[in-house]
Amino acid sequence: xxxxxxxxxxxxxxxxxxxxxxxxxxxxxxxxxxxxxxxxxxxxxxxxxxxxxxxxxxxxxxxxxxxxxxxxxxxxxxxxxxxxxxxxxxxxxxxxxxxxxxxxxxxxxxxxxxxxxxxxxxxxxxxxxxxxxxxxxxxxxxxxxxxxxxxxxxxxxxxxxxxxxxxxxxxxxxxxxxxxxx
Amino acid sequence: xxxxxxxxxxxxxxxxxxxxxxxxxxxxxxxxxxxxxxxxxxxxxxxxxxxxxxxxxxxxxxxxxxxxxxxxxxxxxxxxxxxxxxxxxxxxxxxxxxxxxxxxxxxxxxxxxxxxxxxxxxxxxxxxxxxxxxxxxxxxxxxxxxxxxxxxxxxxxxxxxxxxxxxxxxxxxxxxxxxxxxxxxxxxxxxxxxxxxxxxxxxxxxxxxxxxxxxxxxxxxxxxxxxxxxxxxxxxxxxxxxxxxxxxxxxxxxxxxxxxxxxxxxxxxxxxxxxxxxxxxxxxxxxxxxxxxxxxxxxxxxxxxxxxxxxxxxxxxxxxxxxxxx
Amino acid sequence: xxxxxxxxxxxxxxxxxxxxxxxxxxxxxxxxxxxxxxxxxxxxxxxxxxxxxxxxxxxxxxxxxxxxxxxxxxxxxxxxxxxxxxxxxxxxxxxxxxxxxxxxxxxxxxxxxxxxxxxxxxxxxxxxxxxxxxxxxxxxxxxxxxxxxxxxxxxxxxxxxxxxxxxxxxxxxxxxxxxxxxxxxxxxxxxxxxxxxxxxxxxxxxxxxxxxxxxxxxxxxxxxxxxxxxxxxxxxxxxxxxxxxxxxxxxxxxxxxxxxxxxxxxxxxxxxxxxxxxxxxxxxxxxxxxxxxxxxxxxxx
Numbered sequence: 001x002x003x004x005x006x007x008x009x010x011x012x013x014x015x016x017x018x019x020x021x022x023x024x025x026x027x028x029x030x031x032x033x034x035x036x037x038x039x040x041x042x043x044x045x046x047x048x049x050x051x052x053x054x055x056x057x058x059x060x061x062x063x064x065x066x067x068x069x070x071x072x073x074x075x076x077x078x079x080x081x082x083x084x085x086x087x088x089x090x091x092x093x094x095x096x097x098x099x100x101x102x103x104x105x106x107x108x109x110x111x112x113x114x115x116x117x118x119x120x121x122x123x124x125x126x127x128x129x130x131x132x133x134x135x136x137x138x139x140x141x142x143x144x145x146x147x148x149x150x151x152x153x154x155x156x157x158x159x160x161x162x163x164x165x166x167x168x169x170x171x172x173x174x175x176x177x178x179x180x181x182x
Numbered sequence: 183x184x185x186x187x188x189x190x191x192x193x194x195x196x197x198x199x200x201x202x203x204x205x206x207x208x209x210x211x212x213x214x215x216x217x218x219x220x221x222x223x224x225x226x227x228x229x230x231x232x233x234x235x236x237x238x239x240x241x242x243x244x245x246x247x248x249x250x251x252x253x254x255x256x257x258x259x260x261x262x263x264x265x266x267x268x269x270x271x272x273x274x275x276x277x278x279x280x281x282x283x284x285x286x287x288x289x290x291x292x293x294x295x296x297x298x299x300x301x302x303x304x305x306x307x308x309x310x311x312x313x314x315x316x317x318x319x320x321x322x323x324x325x326x327x328x329x330x331x332x333x334x335x336x337x338x339x340x341x342x343x344x345x346x347x348x349x350x351x352x353x354x355x356x357x358x359x360x361x362x363x364x365x366x367x368x369x370x371x372x373x374x375x376x377x378x379x380x381x382x383x384x385x386x387x388x389x390x391x392x393x394x395x396x397x398x399x400x401x402x403x404x405x406x407x408x409x410x411x412x413x414x415x416x417x418x419x420x421x422x423x424x425x426x427x428x429x430x431x432x433x434x435x436x437x438x439x440x441x442x443x444x445x446x447x448x449x450x451x452x453x454x455x456x457x458x459x460x461x462x463x464x465x466x467x468x469x470x471x472x473x474x475x476x477x478x479x480x481x482x483x484x485x486x487x488x489x490x491x492x493x494x495x496x497x498x499x500x501x502x503x504x505x506x507x508x
Numbered sequence: 509x510x511x512x513x514x515x516x517x518x519x520x521x522x523x524x525x526x527x528x529x530x531x532x533x534x535x536x537x538x539x540x541x542x543x544x545x546x547x548x549x550x551x552x553x554x555x556x557x558x559x560x561x562x563x564x565x566x567x568x569x570x571x572x573x574x575x576x577x578x579x580x581x582x583x584x585x586x587x588x589x590x591x592x593x594x595x596x597x598x599x600x601x602x603x604x605x606x607x608x609x610x611x612x613x614x615x616x617x618x619x620x621x622x623x624x625x626x627x628x629x630x631x632x633x634x635x636x637x638x639x640x641x642x643x644x645x646x647x648x649x650x651x652x653x654x655x656x657x658x659x660x661x662x663x664x665x666x667x668x669x670x671x672x673x674x675x676x677x678x679x680x681x682x683x684x685x686x687x688x689x690x691x692x693x694x695x696x697x698x699x700x701x702x703x704x705x706x707x708x709x710x711x712x713x714x715x716x717x718x719x720x721x722x723x724x725x726x727x728x729x730x731x732x733x734x735x736x737x738x739x740x741x742x743x744x745x746x747x748x749x750x751x752x753x754x755x756x757x758x759x760x761x762x763x764x765x766x767x768x769x770x771x772x773x774x775x776x777x778x779x780x781x782x783x784x785x786x787x788x789x790x791x792x793x794x795x796x797x798x799x800x801x802x803x804x805x806x807x808x809x
Contacts, residue, residue, distance in 0.1 A: 025276060048192075048222050105198070108463035124379040125221045128458075132222030135460045136192035175465055181197050181236050251625035254651035254658075280604075281628020301604075301623075304581050304680075306588075308605035315636075326680030333583065354677035354724070355579055357623060360646040361676050361717070364726055364799035366791070369646055371623060399710040415677075419716065421708045424687050428708050428719065429679075501761055508681045508692040 008107070008117045009097045009168035011063040020065040024081040031068070031079035033148055037075045038139070048079070048133035052126040058088035061096035070130075090130075092124040097169040102131070103139050105175040140173035185451035185480040187245065187344060188468045189358040190225045191458055196233045196244075198461035203472030205421045205422045206243035208239045208276060209233070209457065210374075215263045216247040217300055218457040219435030231270040242272040251357075261285055268293050276322070277301075279356055283316035294493035296320040296344070300357030300370065306338035313341045320344055322453060324356050326502050336448035345444060347437040348467055349455025351501050353415050360459070363413045365396035387444045401432075417491065434496035438471065441478050509747060510538035511742040511760060512642070512667055514546040514620075515575040515600070515752040517675065518720055519700040522554045528751065532570075535760035539571035541600045541619070541808035543592070545578050547682075547694070547721045548585045562597065573598040576606040577635055578621045579678045598639075608637065611654065615639045620669055620748065621678065625651070626786065627658035634662035642748050645669040645730065646793050649738060656743035665745035670763065672750025673705060673724040673785055674799065675716055684718040692722075703753045704785035715786055716800075726800065728790035733776040734768050734803055735794055754783030777804070 039046065046053050049072070063139040071078040071088045085091070092099075098117050101107040104131045112118040120127050142160045146153040164171045188204035190196035190265045199207045210216025212224035225233060234244045246267040252260040264286050267275050274294035277283050278301040286295055299322040302445075303309045313320040313473075320342040323332060354361070361370035366381040367412055387407075393401040393412040400412035410416060410432035419428045434455075437444070441452065452475065454467055473485050503507065513532055520528070532540060539722050542561060544551050560575070576589050580603045588608045594598055599610060602619035610616050617640040624630055624641050631643065638695060641664055643655060652668055659666040680708050684706060685695035699706075705718035715727040732739065732747060739747065747767075762779055765771040770777075781789065792801030 007401075013503075018414075050221065052221060092468045102460070102462075104466070105194075105460070105462050107190065108466075110411070111458055114410065121384060124382040124384075128220060128379045129222030131218070131460070132192060134193040135462075173200060175201075175461065176293050177197055177201055236616045237653050251623055251628035254647070254654035257628055258624050269692045279623065279629055280632050281626050281627065281630070284632045285628055303605070304579065305586060305605050307580070307586055308603070309606060326579075326581065334583075358579075358621065359643070359677040360674075360793075360799065361724065363646045363793070364674065365716075365794055367798035371625065371644075372646065396800070398714060398716055398800075399712045402711050406543065418711060419708045420711060420713075421687055421706055421719070425711070428687065429681075431722070438806060439549045486642060502680050 008095050008101070008112070010095045010099075011019075011167065011169075013063075016063055016065050024066060026081070027066075028079075031081060034144060035070075035079040037079040037144060037148065041144075042137045042139070045133045045137040046072070048136055049129050052123075052129040055126050056086070056088035056091065057126070057130055058091040059084055059099060060085065060091060060093040061099060062093050065094050088122065090120070090124070090126045092118060092120055092127055094118040097167070100141065101170040102125045103134055103141065104170045104173045105135070105138070106170040109135070138173060142172040159167065184445055184449065184475045185344075186471055186475055187451050187453045187461065188214050189349075189454055189457040189464060190233070191218060191220075191456075192461070193225065193233050195457075195459075195461045196237060197462065198465040200237050200240050200242045202465045203469035204242055204468050206245055206273070206384070206451070207237060207386045208245040208247055208453075209216070210247040211247075211266065212261075213259065214250055214253075214372075214374045215260050216345065217249045217298075217370050217416050218247075219250075219364060219372045220458050221379065223452055223458060227266050227270070230272075234271045238271065242273075243297060245274045245276055246270075246272040247276040247298065248282065249276050249278045249300045251371045252282055255476040257281065257285075260287070261289075264290055264293075274320070274467055280316070281317070284502050287316050291317075295318050295459060296322060298322055298357070299324055299346070302326075302357045304355065306335050309335065309339045313339065320450065322346075326350055326355055329440060329447055329503050332444070332449060333447035339471070342450035343448065344451035345437075345449050345451050346435060346455055347441065347452045348471065349459075350413075351430065351435040351455075351499070359415075364399050365414060367396075382412055382413065399422075433499045433501075435501045437500055437503055438474050440503050441474055441482060441484070509736070511670070511763055511767075512748045513537050513540040513745045513746045513760070514672070514750045515541050515543050515602075517545055517723060517725070518703055518705060518751070519547070519550045519697065520554065520703060520786055521700070522557050524703070525557045526560065528756065529557075529564055531757040533564045533568035536764035537570065537589050537749070537755040537760050539573070540565050541573045541575050543575035543600075543601060545575050545621075546678075546723050547699070548577060548582065550697070550699075550721075551588065553697070558595075560594075565800070573600045573617050575600040575619060576602050578602045578675075579680070580605050581680065601694070610637065613637060616688060618642065618806055620644055620795045621675060623658065624655075627654065629665060630655060630658050631662055634659075634664045636793075638664055640665045642667040642669070642747070643675050646799060648796065649735070649742065649794050652739070652744065652794075653742040656745075664742070666763070667746040667748055668732070668739060668744050669730055669793075670732045670747030670749050671759065672730060672748075672752060672782075673710070673728075674724060674730045674790070676717070676726055676791070676799075677724040678776070679722050679724070682722050683724065684721050695721075698792065707786065714786065715788060718786065726790060728785055728788040728800060728802070729784040730793070731777065731780065731789040731791060732783070732794065733780070734773040735791060736763075736791070740767065745756060754785075759783070775802075783784060
């Protein structure tokens with residue numbers, strides 16, 4: 001019964017190579033704005049992390065030439081992009097599509113782990129807490145970025161939809177509810 | 183129609199379960215009063231109240247699990263949680279401990295009491311005992327029984343039965359296992375955790391991924407093979423000249439095709455395991471099983487569709503429901 | 509604090525059983541619980557030894573109780589449980605369903621395989637007729653002390669696991685049969701080949717667990733030699749010694765001497781270790797951090 005394993009799209013190696021020379025600073029600037037926004041709009045997500053809300057998580061998309069660091073120390077959220085793996089209490093590695101699909105409610109974290117699409121190292125408890133906190137937050141990256149983009153929101157949504165279609169990577173929340181939930 | 187009882191580890195998972203067609207969801211508070219006391223999981227008092235209100239507005243029931251065994255000297259926390267569950271409007275509490283059952287029967291007599299699988303009531307005497315002594319109205323049966331045995335039990339009892347149909351599978355009689363605390367100091371009964379993540383360590387060693395729990399190697403998996411979480415009873419060990427999964431293979435339960443037989447056996451409710459799983463998992467499994475119970479109720483054939491990829495080891499078993507399992 | 513011999517967890521021959529209880533009759537223990545705890549299929553092979561053993565033990569002045577099975581599922585097993593009552597001995601309940609057979613007002617004992625973790629449960633059982641309770645082996649010392657106090661208020665003697673491979677789990681599945689690629693219904697009684705359980709090691713060769721039919725035990729032998737003073741000070745009424753093949757009467761004598769202050773913990777450990785199944789001791793459930801830990805690893809080296 002293993003023939004139903006999910007096929008997590010992997011970005012083509014050429015794309016990764018093409019991204020390698022790009023400067024990371026603009027990305028880090030966007031990530032900083034995004035992290036401030038997440039902290040403000042989703043306080044419950046950080047409450048849910050509990051004792052693990054003071055740790056560093058290295059998120060390593062294996063098909064991209066960079067590693068993201070989510071640093072929660074000091075009661076604030078800092079997201080940054082790095083060329084080399086930064087020091088962290090926990091590391092999660094896998095295709096970028098796995099991270100985004102999990103965040104958007106398209107994939108189940110345990111299933112990705114069972115299938116080895118995701119690899120976890122270091123503080124397993126902290127990773128579980130983060131996974132559960134993000135799952136509960138019902139995030140939508142497209143909407144968060146669209147809000148940040150202000151007047152460019154329409155353009156951004158269209159570009160994201162196009163990218164989603166071409167890459168197979170889930171870039172928006174897939175399980176929106178019928179509404180009325182508190 | 184058989185009642186579908188679905189897991190909710192977070193408010194988001196509760197919403198996903200209800201939207202996907204759960205008749206009832208079960209959940210717990212974020213502390214050691216329930217057997218899924220995992221990092222980042224479960225409900226605050228406020229989340230419980232708003233979650234229950236939301237579920238009720240959509241016609242779904244909420245069952246609150248208080249299914250660990252209160253700590254000597256610390257029962258007050260469990261008692262407070264019983265009161266919290268009643269105040270939040272819970273449709274029932276799921277209990278395992280005799281002392282807590284007695285307290286609930288005395289102080290919260292109007293709140294329905296279900297017997298948790300952690301009480302491992304595996305025969306009619308045990309079930310009738312809990313029914314008579316504590317007014318239990320439903321029993322979640324342990325996963326050690328065959329379908330025939332379940333039918334026989336139902337003929338001898340007056341309370342409802344609920345059985346697991348999908349998800350993680352305990353091979354030991356639930357609530358009667360201290361393997362986890364032997365290896366880690368943390369147990370399902372006392373701490374609400376089994377093989378806790380805090381004691382898990384993975385190490386790439388040569389061509390293998392070694393998974394250890396409390397320093398004991400539970401698995402060695404070649405790279406690129408499915409990697410089971412190091413749950414103790416599903417580990418790979420050696421004994422004499424034998425090496426393998428001494429207790430259970432890393433598979434999970436899928437009894438979807440037994441739903442008609444379980445209905446005939448007099449089972450009231452079907453339970454899906456997985457409060458530790460994501461809302462994506464909950465949504466998909468609940469939709470599949472809702473379609474299945476509707477088909478059974480209408481006398482239609484079971485809809486096809488595989489959930490194997492969501493399962494541990496990506497493989498499923500009918501477990502003890504088939505006698506050959508023993 | 510005195511000593512209780514628990515029911516034998518393993519499958520021994522009738523002759524072994526007879527010899528064992530004859531030697532226990534001479535040992536300095538206050539009481540003995542006997543009966544088949546693990547598997548009803550074993551019963552026909554040895555339970556006809558029980559009346560004789562009871563007589564020998566009672567003649568030697570021991571308090572004797574009869575244990576129920578740890579996991580009662582079959583109709584036949586429920587009937588067997590009801591039959592235990594006819595023996596006129598106190599019942600040690602190791603599966604809660606046995607309470608359905610014990611008339612209200614009849615005193616009974618509660619074994620370590622029933623979940624008695626707190627005062628509320630203890631008080632409820634006391635009201636129902638429990639007079640002795642052996643706590644689950646995984647309970648830490650602080651909880652034990654609380655339970656002893658609660659027991660004292662309602663006339664329940666509290667006992668703890670003193671020595672022997674730890675009963676960690678019970679299942680519907682027979683692991684002994686599984687290891688021999690047999691179904692439970694066709695087990696051919698292979699658990700009888702391992703008189704102290706069959707060891708299960710990790711893939712790194714570390715001793716970990718032991719299987720005994722449908723039961724899973726620790727590979728290490730729990731030993732409370734270092735904690736007899738602390739347990740006595742907490743008010744524990746009795747230490748439970750679990751039957752093993754090696755020199756069991758000497759083991760009982762060793763613990764009696766230890767409680768009487770006539771032998772040091774270190775000396776008792778040195779005396780018992782060569783006979784311990786698994787060759788390793790543990791006492792971690794009492795003080796932490798985990799059940800498999802041993803508070804004095806130097807002695808084990």
